[in-house]
Amino acid sequence: MTEMSAITLWALIVALGIGTFLIRYSFMGLLGGRELPEWVLRHLRYTSVAVFPALIAPLVLWPAATGGTPEPARLSAAAVTLVVGILTKNVVLSVALGGVTLYAVMALLG
Template identity: 60%
Template structure:
């Protein structure tokens, strides 16, 4: 069943309006006020809380292997975490993960 063009554009417009309202409620209405210290402290940890939730499925159930974990991606994830802890640099941890993934895919494939 293929939806018609009017339905598709109505859904796109509805999602655009919904996204705008959600973002405006946080940035537009609260943007000029000073946040309490406890809220700023909590917001500091948001990226560290969201990133593992985005990356874990790609490491543990990769689409490229049909959902089965493979040693190349597990090693790359471990190398990325170790490099991040050791160097405290995003660039070095990404480079370590990329290099390990490339070597692991060449070695295990």
Template identity: 50%
Template sequence: MNAQFDPVTLWTVIIGMAVGSFALRFVFIGLVGDRPLPAWILRHLRYTAVAIIPALVAPLVVWPPATGGAPDTARLAAALVTAATGYATRNVLAAMFAGAGTLWALLYLTG
């Protein structure tokens, strides 16, 4: 299925996204880059990655596209094993491999 886009609309969106992306980066690099940030901002920025990763992964566990949006045991178990391994070992790679191995094994066993 080929979607036809009006070239003016397409380029308006591309240029708008480029300007918005540049403006967001410029605020931090150009305006604030040479000044020290307050301690309260630095304290909150430490949790950015911790908040983003679960936000990206949770929809794929709860509403996986591979099953048409229905949660399944393999993905839920893999998420639990990943979280438990990460909590127990404090090792990101160990958690990722444990979760991936669990997902692969359960998908293989359940068909």
């Protein structure tokens, strides 16, 4: 692999910075002062519901700590977190009980 020159590196950093700015500005700058339609607001409510499972599922099903092999401790913690979240609708309680479950099962299994 060849080494990247300083000019190329800085050009890449500037280009990525401009691209990131334009992506954010398209939402905040152009739409920030306007009232969004109800259907857009309704769909935006589901963003976190879609993003969090997409971030967490690989960590539970293919954890890097075990070389990609699912383990009972992580699966148990995910199941407890899901069930408590559905039953109580309390994010803090579900995450706390999921964490307790993770460490308890890890301690039991050694």
